[in-house]
Structure formats: C-alpha cells, structure tokens
Amino acid sequence: MFFNASRMFYDRYRLNTPKGNFNLKFTPEQVIYQFAGDITKVFPVFNQLPHKFKLNFSKRILNFLNQYEFVVKENAPLTNAQKFAVAASYIKLTLGYKNYLINTFDKIIVYPTAQYFSHLDQTHTGHFNPKLNAVMLALDEFEHDIHFNNDGKDVALHEFTHALCFEMLQTYAKHPDADRFKKGFRLINEWMEVSQNKNRAIQMDFIRDYAFTDRLELVSVLIELFFEKEAVFKQYFPDLFVYVGGMIKHPKIK
Secondary structure: OHHHHHHHHHHOOOOOOOOOOOOOOOOHHHHHHHHHHHHHHHOOOHHHOOHHHHHHHHHHHHHHHHHOEEEEOOOOOOOHHHHHHHHHHHHHHOOOOOOOOOOOOOEEEEEOOOEEEOOOOEEEOEEEEOOOOEEEEEHHHHHHHHHOOOOOOOHHHHHHHHHHHHHHOOOOOOOOOHHHHHHHHHHHHHHHHOHHHHHHHHHOOOOOHHHHHOHHHHHHHHHHHHHHOHHHHHHHOHHHHHHHHHHOOOOOOO
16 A cells, blocks of 8 residues: 555656746736736636636636746846736636646746747747746737737747647656646547548648648647637537647636
8 A cells, every 4th residue: 555655656747846047926817907908818718717817817827837937038128017927828728727837848938029949940939848947928920929819820829839748759658637638639630640631731821831840730730720719610620620729628618
C-alpha cells in the first residue's frame, strides 16, 4: 500500500517553480473591475458570464501571471492590460482543464513586430521554442488578431496550442488530460486523411494553406477556427468541431 501511494505521488502532474514577474497585486474582483474590457477583446463572451465564472476566469489569469515570466525585447511597448489579454488567450484555450497551467513553457517573450529566427531561417509573428521553454509573440500581430477576432487567425492561441501539444503528446505525458488530448489529436488527423473531408475544407477556403504544413500546424489552426469561426465550423464540419473541442475539454462540447 505504501509503495502504491508513493508511486501515485511521484507520478502525479506537478507544476514547475513559478517564474512570474508580474509584481502588482490584484484580487479577482479587481481584475474584473479594471481589465474586463481587455479580457473581452480576447474572450468576447466574458461580460455575459455569471459573476462566479468571471471570478474563476480572473483567478486563472492571476495564476497564469504568477507562473509565467514576461520578457520584453527591443523595447516592445507591453502594457499591463496587454499582459492580461495574453493571459486571457491562454485561459480561454484551457478553460476545460482543472490542471490548466503546463510546464512546456515558463516565459512569454514579446517583440514589437515580426522577428527573423536564424535557426529556422524564417520570419515569424509567433513561435514556440521548447528548448528555451518560451512562447514568442509579436505585439503588433497580437493586437491585430484580437481586434479582428473573427478572421480565423490568433497568434497567441496558435502558439499556446503548440505548447499544449508539446505537453500532451509526449509518450509518457503525466498531465491528467493527456490521453483525451491524444485521442482528439488522432481523430482530427484521421478525419483529415479522408480525402473528401480535406478537399471540402480546402474548396470552401475554410482552413488556410499553412495548416497543411504538418499535423501540429493543422491542430493549431483548427483551434483558432474553433474560437473565431464557431458558427461556420459547427454548421459545415460538425464532427471535426466536436473532435477539436473535445480534445481540449472545452465546456461548449457536451
């Protein structure tokens, strides 16, 4: 019995030491009062939620800010309001999880605009680098994407999904929702392997070409569409919509 209990303790999912450098102290109530507008830019239904759900969402944002460090590069004009908005992007992605914070990144590196990454020989507005434990975002692109929040593109959602995939798809992933995520990932790719499904999505110009770079890019693009093109997604690709939402345990998927 002692041996089994010990194994359960060491095998359970545990967060790494917090690295957050947001030093201002807020209560969830104060977050709602001061930053509801910024959160709503990212999560448009926020103001429609019952108060207790707003409190839960705000508490999760504060925990995010405590866990992850913001690193500003090249004098990016990052404000506290934008930090709350970035955090809200991650929280809406992981809203269905009890263990919503993960270990595959510990910092968000913010640049003013798109950056050239020499190791990729490419210029990107966002990037997830598991070796650096970092999610990188171009501030101007982030602002553009949350302003036009129904165009199917969201750089923060995209890169946070990459980080989530890296956490959940590890062979020996310890996250309690890893098996569910892996199942959803498999179902999504099986759906896309049916030529009729893929051709229909392409003909409708619903999924942008970049999604077909590889399976990870496909999932990140589909997550963007799940949040930004919900009505069209549900109407024309209901099975795929359920697979995507079920993968992240989103509350709208029963």
